[in-house]
Each structure stands twice: as structure tokens, then as C-alpha cells.
Amino acid sequence: MKSLEVADEIVQRVCATAGFEEEEQHKISMAVHESMINAIWHGNKSDASRHVGLRFDLYANRLEIHIRDQGAGFEVSNVPDPLASENLLKVSGRGIFLIRSFMDDFRVEFVPGSGTEVILVKRINSSDNSIEGGTDREHEGHNTPS
Amino acid sequence: MSMKAITRQVDSVNVVDLSGRITLGEGCSQLRELIRDLLAKGHKNILLNLGEVTYIDSSGIGELVSGFTAVSNQGGHLKLLNLTKKVQDLLQITKLLTVFDVHDDEAKAIASFA
Numbered sequence: 641m642k643s644l645e646v647a648d649e650i651v652q653r654v655c656a657t658a659g660f661e662e663e664e665q666h667k668i669s670m671a672v673h674e675s676m677i678n679a680i681w682h683g684n685k686s687d688a689s690r691h692v693g694l695r696f697d698l699y700a701n702r703l704e705i706h707i708r709d710q711g712a713g714f715e716v717s718n719v720p721d722p723l724a725s726e727n728l729l730k731v732s733g734r735g736i737f738l739i740r741s742f743m744d745d746f747r748v749e750f751v752p753g754s755g756t757e758v759i760l761v762k763r764i765n766s767s768d769n770s771i772e773g774g775t776d777r778e779h780e781g782h783n784t785p786s
Numbered sequence: 787m788s789m790k791a792i793t794r795q796v797d798s799v800n801v802v803d804l805s806g807r808i809t810l811g812e813g814c815s816q817l818r819e820l821i822r823d824l825l826a827k828g829h830k831n832i833l834l835n836l837g838e839v840t841y842i843d844s845s846g847i848g849e850l851v852s853g854f855t856a857v858s859n860q861g862g863h864l865k866l867l868n869l870t871k872k873v874q875d876l877l878q879i880t881k882l883l884t885v886f887d888v889h890d891d892e893a894k895a896i897a898s899f900a
Binding site for chain 2: 734
């Protein structure tokens with residue numbers, strides 16, 4: 641849980657630096673939060689010895705967020721649709737849907753022997769809040785099973 | 787800020803004023819136990835006041851759904867009061883506004899249980 645709180649704080653700072661409005665900051669924060677939970681629970685199977693990496697690439701026109709776990713990966717197309725009537729009252733299964741709803745792009749890349757990386761992209765619309773070039777900020781922490 | 791809950795009884799309804807974060811871990815566990823306790827005591831009309839809830843994640847949404855199902859299965863009603871825009875948006879995109887009975891006026895919400 642501590643890792644999630646730290647990640648939330650970092651996301652807020654990066655989003656503020658990128659110039660996102662409060663509502664967009666909240667959406668990005670939620671998308672990262674859900675991705676981190678998936679990485680810890682489903683990717684790393686709550687194994688505290690495994691790591692989750694969080695990296696931010698800030699470009700002039702977009703913010704890219706990379707969340708990497710040490711798990712075996714998953715097939716996005718196999719994730720059930722939480723809006724289907726038979727799934728509407730399920731307790732879980734909305735994380736990926738929320739991530740997709742809140743971000744402009746969402747990709748999953750599996751690196752055999754290394755882990756799975758989820759890449760979240762949010763476009764920066766205003767030229768006022770862009771930063772030329774790009775900057776990387778990386779945070780890596782141990783899993784904290786909940 | 788973790789979740790806080792204050793329960794008060796108005797007529798036959800238990801109103802639960804929630805504040806803070808309903809997220810994976812402590813917030814969800816608290817909410818689960820709270821609803822379980824109310825049901826165990828025979829309180830089947832529950833109104834969750836979410837007006838001061840600052841953040842709900844997918845686990846928190848799941849906990850609301852779980853509570854709704856548990857209360858419904860015992861013949862009761864779980865309804866929601868005072869959704870913030872963020873929570874309203876979340877329930878909208880997840881189509882759960884079609885499931886929950888949502889109110890923005892406490893007196894009318896209480897009356898709806900009759």
C-alpha cells in the first residue's frame with residue numbers, strides 16, 4: 641500500500657509539472673493507480689521480492705507513463721467487458737476499463753524473461769504546458785501486498 | 787487520508803456518512819465490515835452518503851457493488867447519497883448508475899425507503 645501512495649504523490653507532481661488540469665490529473669492518477677495494482681497483484685502475484693518500475697517520459701505533446709512488473713503478462717483481449725450485463729455486478733474486473741477510459745492510449749508489451757510493461761499515454765493539448773524534449777523520472781519500489 | 791465512517795439512524799434507515807478514500811486495502815475492508823455489521827444487526831435499509839469521499843478506485847467500486855448485492859440478497863436496500871462529480875462520472879462510465887438508486891437530497895432518499 642505504501643508503494644501505491646508514493647506512486648500517487650509522484651504522479652500528481654508530474655501531472656502538475658506537465659500542466660494538466662485537476663480533472664485530468666485525477667484521471668491520470670487513477671489510471672496509474674489501477675495499473676500499479678494490476679502489476680502488484682496480477683503481474684507479480686503479490687510477491688514482495690519482485691519489483692514494480694514506474695517511469696515517466698514527458699514530451700512536448702504527451703506524457704507517457706511506463707509501469708513494469710516481473711510477471712508473465714496478460715492478453716488484453718481476454719479481459720472480460722465489465723459493461724456486459726452478466727459482469728455488471730461483479731466485484732472486480734474494472735481496472736483495465738478505467739485505464740482505457742481515462743488515457744488516450746494504452747499498450748501492453750511483454751518482454752520474455754523480463755516482465756510486462758504497460759504504457760499509458762496522455763496527450764498534452766495546450767502548447768503552454770508542454771516541455772520540449774522530454775524528461776525521464778523513474779521510481780522503483782518493492783511490492784507491498786495488500 | 788483513510789476512510790472514515792459515521793453511522794446514524796434516521797427513521798428505519800441507517801445513514802452512513804463516509805469520508806476520505808475508498809480504495810484497495812483499508813478503505814474497502816472498513817466498508818465491507820461496516821455493511822456486514824449492519825446486516826448482522828438486522829439493519830437492511832442502508833444509505834451511503836458519499837459527499838465527503840475524495841477518491842474511489844476500482845476496488846472501492848467493487849466494494850459498493852458487493853455491498854449492494856449483500857444487502858439485496860437479504861431483502862434490503864442499499865442506496866447512495868450525494869455523489870461528487872468524480873464518483874458520479876465513475877459510476878456513469880461503469881454503467882453502475884443503472885444499478886444504484888442515487889439521491890442528492892437526504893430527506894427524499896430516506897422517504898424512498900418507505
